[in-house]
Amino acid sequence: MTAEVQTQKAQVLGVKGLVKRYGDHTVVDGVSFHIEAGETYGLLGPNGAGKTTIISMVAGLIPADSGSIELVGSAMTPASTRVKGHIGLVPQELAIYPDLTAKENLLFFGRLQGLSGQELKGRTAEVLELIGLADRAGEQTKKFSGGMKRRLNIGIGLLHRPTLLILDEPTVGVDPQSRNSILESVEGLATEGMAVLYTTHYMEEAERLCDRIAIIDEGKIQAEGTRNQLVELTGGVDRIDLHGSGNTSAAATALRQLPGVQHVDGGASGLALTVHNGPGLLAPIVAEAGRAGMALTSVEIVRPDLESVFLHLTGKALRD
Amino acid sequence: MVANDLRQRIRDKSVFIFSLLVPLALMGVLNLSFGGFDTGNVDLKPAVVIASSEDSGQLGAALLEAVDELPVMDVTVRKVPAGHVSRETKDTGADLGIILPADFTTRVTSGQALSVQLVEGDAAGVETNVLISVVDGLLEQFSAGTVTAEAGDIAGLPHQVLGGLAQQAAAGTPALTLSEGQASAEQLSLKGTLVAGQTGLFLLFTVGFGVLGLLAEREEGTLFRLQSTPVAPGTIIAAKALVGFVLGVVATTILLAAGSVLFGVSFGSPAVVALLVLAVAAAATSLTFIVARLVRSAEQANIAQSIIAMVLGIAGGAFFPIEASGFLAALMDLNPIAAFIRGLGIASGGGDVADIAVPLAVMLGFAALATLASRLLPDRGARA
Numbered sequence: 001m002t003a004e005v006q007t008q009k010a011q012v013l014g015v016k017g018l019v020k021r022y023g024d025h026t027v028v029d030g031v032s033f034h035i036e037a038g039e040t041y042g043l044l045g046p047n048g049a050g051k052t053t054i055i056s057m058v059a060g061l062i063p064a065d066s067g068s069i070e071l072v073g074s075a076m077t078p079a080s081t082r083v084k085g086h087i088g089l090v091p092q093e094l095a096i097y098p099d100l101t102a103k104e105n106l107l108f109f110g111r112l113q114g115l116s117g118q119e120l121k122g123r124t125a126e127v128l129e130l131i132g133l134a135d136r137a138g139e140q141t142k143k144f145s146g147g148m149k150r151r152l153n154i155g156i157g158l159l160h161r162p163t164l165l166i167l168d169e170p171t172v173g174v175d176p177q178s179r180n181s182i183l184e185s186v187e188g189l190a191t192e193g194m195a196v197l198y199t200t201h202y203m204e205e206a207e208r209l210c211d212r213i214a215i216i217d218e219g220k221i222q223a224e225g226t227r228n229q230l231v232e233l234t235g236g237v238d239r240i241d242l243h244g245s246g247n248t249s250a251a252a253t254a255l256r257q258l259p260g261v262q263h264v265d266g267g268a269s270g271l272a273l274t275v276h277n278g279p280g281l282l283a284p285i286v287a288e289a290g291r292a293g294m295a296l297t298s299v300e301i302v303r304p305d306l307e308s309v310f311l312h313l314t315g316k317a318l319r320d
Numbered sequence: 321m322v323a324n325d326l327r328q329r330i331r332d333k334s335v336f337i338f339s340l341l342v343p344l345a346l347m348g349v350l351n352l353s354f355g356g357f358d359t360g361n362v363d364l365k366p367a368v369v370i371a372s373s374e375d376s377g378q379l380g381a382a383l384l385e386a387v388d389e390l391p392v393m394d395v396t397v398r399k400v401p402a403g404h405v406s407r408e409t410k411d412t413g414a415d416l417g418i419i420l421p422a423d424f425t426t427r428v429t430s431g432q433a434l435s436v437q438l439v440e441g442d443a444a445g446v447e448t449n450v451l452i453s454v455v456d457g458l459l460e461q462f463s464a465g466t467v468t469a470e471a472g473d474i475a476g477l478p479h480q481v482l483g484g485l486a487q488q489a490a491a492g493t494p495a496l497t498l499s500e501g502q503a504s505a506e507q508l509s510l511k512g513t514l515v516a517g518q519t520g521l522f523l524l525f526t527v528g529f530g531v532l533g534l535l536a537e538r539e540e541g542t543l544f545r546l547q548s549t550p551v552a553p554g555t556i557i558a559a560k561a562l563v564g565f566v567l568g569v570v571a572t573t574i575l576l577a578a579g580s581v582l583f584g585v586s587f588g589s590p591a592v593v594a595l596l597v598l599a600v601a602a603a604a605t606s607l608t609f610i611v612a613r614l615v616r617s618a619e620q621a622n623i624a625q626s627i628i629a630m631v632l633g634i635a636g637g638a639f640f641p642i643e644a645s646g647f648l649a650a651l652m653d654l655n656p657i658a659a660f661i662r663g664l665g666i667a668s669g670g671g672d673v674a675d676i677a678v679p680l681a682v683m684l685g686f687a688a689l690a691t692l693a694s695r696l697l698p699d700r701g702a703r704a
Binding site: 056059060061078079081082083084085087089091092093094095096097099100104108109112113114140156 | 321324327328331332540541542544545546547548549550551552553
């Protein structure tokens, strides 16, 4: 007899049946999810999908019309003053004071979070180092670049070592170098045991950072799971694009007969094949196309991604 | 939170510009424009009076002597025959001509009607008006002698006695005099009114740096972060109100002190003035609660605050005294700026805390009512 040991991490956040309406418009419609300690959970959806409204309710900024939010075992509402201490919020808009220095910003918000004395000073110095602003700590933030402001914006959220860090589209409007720096910082947080709720409309960020992802559209969670679980929803098919000239119609006819090829579409300049296990079928496909008289110039395997999943689930593309 | 806000206000320097420099500059300009009309600041030029000298009695001589010895201006009286007074006055550019009847003293002492003719010079100015007022006042006094004589005649007194009584009434000092007490004056000098009015007006702008700063924080995104921290509900709005109040008290104190030094105005007991400053700052801060309820953006807030400041400031007498009667007067008495200026007037006249009870009550009552009203008004989303 074998005993199956299942390790379960502590649940940090539990959201059940969350609803928010503005007039007749339901912005968030029955959203439920949970996040465990050390987990990075992504809310992926286009602008206007309801992501920011969800995190505003989770952070206790606005009340929910119905449903419940439980943070480390306590109900979270706008009046839950004590529970808010578990949250670190990094709003989409820069939430820093331009007339204060980076250090003064951190000290101010640290005090509001209940830090004081040596703990506050020490933690401020740590965070300044972490976000790469230690040598600019004494400068007013209005003199900072956009990327530096973004990093400080995140640093303030991290300062008091929150149980749950909420990041709302933290890379919007950021240059590629700063963006990469931010993503690396977030990747390091989960390893320290911090739970992270990350909203984005960038598919590649969700794929890179998140342990689990909820695809959200029009206020509803359309699907939830790991990246692979979500991709499975599309049926696990790949697309192979063949580019070239010659007898493409004869090649299309021949390729349709190959086992594993579901669909062939195309014209004189190339063909697009929908197949199961693209890498495994690539060699016979290339050979068959050549035999049918098609002169290939390039071949590309397009594996399904979260964009494909979103398209599959909603019938529309993720858009900036 | 309060210290953080004050540090930012000091660094962005706008509070210095709008709360101190602009009102001080405005006080200076207004004092230059209107300050010259203040009491004691009009310099009267020497004046020349051409007068007839036919009256042989004592009262005609007494009248001209009184004019000649006016303490407020240097007057020279030249006596000429009655027929020459008009021409001499015009030819010599004199300020005033006085033609007394030859029987001036006799008519006054016997209670008969009399007429004195005044001739204004071609260059008549403030000095001529002052001289006319003086002669008019002296004639009023002499007319008392005429009335006394008539009354004595009706009573059947001998003529010798009547003349003595009339002369005594005309030349004697009044039995009743009106003296002006300090605490009852309740009026600031023109310069004092300008300093107090401008201070009150700009206080309404200054307190806006507090509560209305909430709207700016919302637009800048920091409000959401503040609201996500574990601070008790109401702390944020209370901190902002305290910032506005502190800025208001400091700016008002500086403006009154600077105004006193620069324009030579005294507002009386510092303790009494301090109470008035605290009360008017509380009233002004309470107004910002209402504005914060009604507007949706910092821009709207600035417009609303400016309108309120100008209406209350002007109606309160920030630029010039406003007179009204009936219901409008009662309404204007409830204006905290008017109460502040009135309170400073009482203080400047030597009034103590008891004397300023009514203005204090008006300002504190206004603060309480405005705060209560702000709780009842629908919140359009601006509040923390």
